[in-house]
Amino acid sequence: MEGLEPRLAKLARNGDRDAFRELVQLYKDRIYHLAYRMLGNAQEAEDVVQDTFLRVYTNLDRYDDTHKFSTWIYRIGTNLCIDRLRKRKSTLSLDAESSEGEGIDGHDMLSSPDPLPEQQLVLSETQQVIRDAIEKLPAKYKSIVILRYLHDMSLQEISDVLNMPITTIKTRVHRGREALRKKLDHQHFF
Amino acid sequence: MKCNEAITFIHEYMDGDLDAQGRMDLRQHLVDCAACRQRMDQYTRTTALIRSMPRSPVPDYLVDSVMQALPGTRKRQVWTRWVRQHPAVTAAVLFIAVMLLSLVSMWDSDTRLMVKGDDLDQLIITKNQVIVPAGHVINGDLYVENGELVVEGQVNGNLVVVDGRLNLASTALISGEHSEINKAIDWLWFKMGEWVEAVTP
Numbered sequence: 001m002e003g004l005e006p007r008l009a010k011l012a013r014n015g016d017r018d019a020f021r022e023l024v025q026l027y028k029d030r031i032y033h034l035a036y037r038m039l040g041n042a043q044e045a046e047d048v049v050q051d052t053f054l055r056v057y058t059n060l061d062r063y064d065d066t067h068k069f070s071t072w073i074y075r076i077g078t079n080l081c082i083d084r085l086r087k088r089k090s091t092l093s094l095d096a097e098s099s100e101g102e103g104i105d106g107h108d109m110l111s112s113p114d115p116l117p118e119q120q121l122v123l124s125e126t127q128q129v130i131r132d133a134i135e136k137l138p139a140k141y142k143s144i145v146i147l148r149y150l151h152d153m154s155l156q157e158i159s160d161v162l163n164m165p166i167t168t169i170k171t172r173v174h175r176g177r178e179a180l181r182k183k184l185d186h187q188h189f190f
Numbered sequence: 191m192k193c194n195e196a197i198t199f200i201h202e203y204m205d206g207d208l209d210a211q212g213r214m215d216l217r218q219h220l221v222d223c224a225a226c227r228q229r230m231d232q233y234t235r236t237t238a239l240i241r242s243m244p245r246s247p248v249p250d251y252l253v254d255s256v257m258q259a260l261p262g263t264r265k266r267q268v269w270t271r272w273v274r275q276h277p278a279v280t281a282a283v284l285f286i287a288v289m290l291l292s293l294v295s296m297w298d299s300d301t302r303l304m305v306k307g308d309d310l311d312q313l314i315i316t317k318n319q320v321i322v323p324a325g326h327v328i329n330g331d332l333y334v335e336n337g338e339l340v341v342e343g344q345v346n347g348n349l350v351v352v353d354g355r356l357n358l359a360s361t362a363l364i365s366g367e368h369s370e371i372n373k374a375i376d377w378l379w380f381k382m383g384e385w386v387e388a389v390t391p
Contacts, residue, residue, distance in 0.1 A: 017257070017260075020257075020260075021253065021257055024253050024256050024257065025253060028248060028252050028253060028256065029248050032248045032252065033245050033246075033248075036245075036246055037243070042246065042249075045246075046252065046255075049252060049256060050255065050256055050259050053256045053259075053260075054256075054259055054260065057260050057261070058261065123244065126239065127239075127242075127243060127244065130239045130240060131243065134240070145240065149237055149240040149241050150240065150241070150243065155205060155207075173201075173205065177201065177204070177233055177236065177237070180236050180240070181229070181232045181233055181236050184232070184236060185232065190231075190232050190235070
């Protein structure tokens with residue numbers, strides 16, 4: 001008995017748009033939350049959802065249904081988020097160079113709040129501290145912490161999604177956990 | 191157990207990867223060590239807080255905007271994939287299509303009388319008539335477009351009349367074939383035949 005998702009993927013591959021729509025319904029929220037947490041704003045989260053499904057759609061014939069569909073789509077989504085973070089970093093350093101003499105250096109830019117803050121969410125002070133702590137994590141820890149604690153993935157699943165050895169994932173979970181604990185401790189949170 | 195070892199055990203425990211023996215050893219250490227107890231408590235609270243982060247509402251137009259952003263039907267994609275996989279066939283089909291188009295556009299573009307062939311000096315050519323006079327011999331082919339070809343003499347070759355009429359007098363002698371072409375499609379076939387002859391040695 002074949003699972004629902006591989007079956008939908010097969011139908012979609014043969015041109016059944018309604019089947020693809022089902023897949024979008026199934027995964028849009030998860031990818032949106034992933035991107036929202038990775039990038040910190042709604043507009044980019046929407047863009048990532050769009051791009052992710054576009055890639056899924058154009059690569060349906062490359063989807064190998066011996067693997068979990070969720071692993072595949074999460075991999076696409078996570079990589080798109082990491083790409084955006086990387087681009088952001090390089091444009092920030094460019095901005096920093098171009099705005100020399102205006103009293104802004106790259107470091108200030110990096111620690112400045114998001115261009116699009118979370119307007120829709122009412123966060124408690126505690127949650128704001130947590131959000132900022134996650135926000136400031138290096139991308140390689142950020143993605144793993146988010147997948148682990150906001151998407152409830154096992155270390156094995158994360159290792160499949162990111163295509164990295166489980167020992168690497170383990171180390172990064174530990175380091176991410178420690179980095180967050182330290183940040184909260186510095187804020188006299190505990 | 192030392193504290194740095196215990197910290198590794200704490201992480202393993204939080205990952206759910208610590209065996210029974212390890213759990214016993216860790217518990218033993220935590221009884222004795224307030225610093226590690228505190229650290230474990232902080233890890234637990236940190237992860238609980240992350241899990242409790244609220245999720246922002248997902249815009250309800252998202253499904254539609256995703257579907258609209260998709261490229262056209264899969265059918266077209268299959269078609270383009272086929273094209274990519276068969277470059278030679280595609281090129282040939284395109285070539286023929288372009289040639290046919292150019293011919294169709296040439297068709298009817300010219301309504302003036304045109305004569306091609308050998309021994310043209312033997313012919314009598316009027317506004318819309320080409321006459322092979324009686325007693326004259328044409329050695330070679332004759333090709334007439336947009337006019338009437340009247341043969342009274344002898345032609346040692348083929349006759350082709352396009353968009354016109356072939357009028358053979360009783361005295362006419364034709365050694366080759368003669369054909370009248372009055373439809374674009376016939377003309378195309380004829381032209382294709384010419385090309386094939388031209389490219390085959």
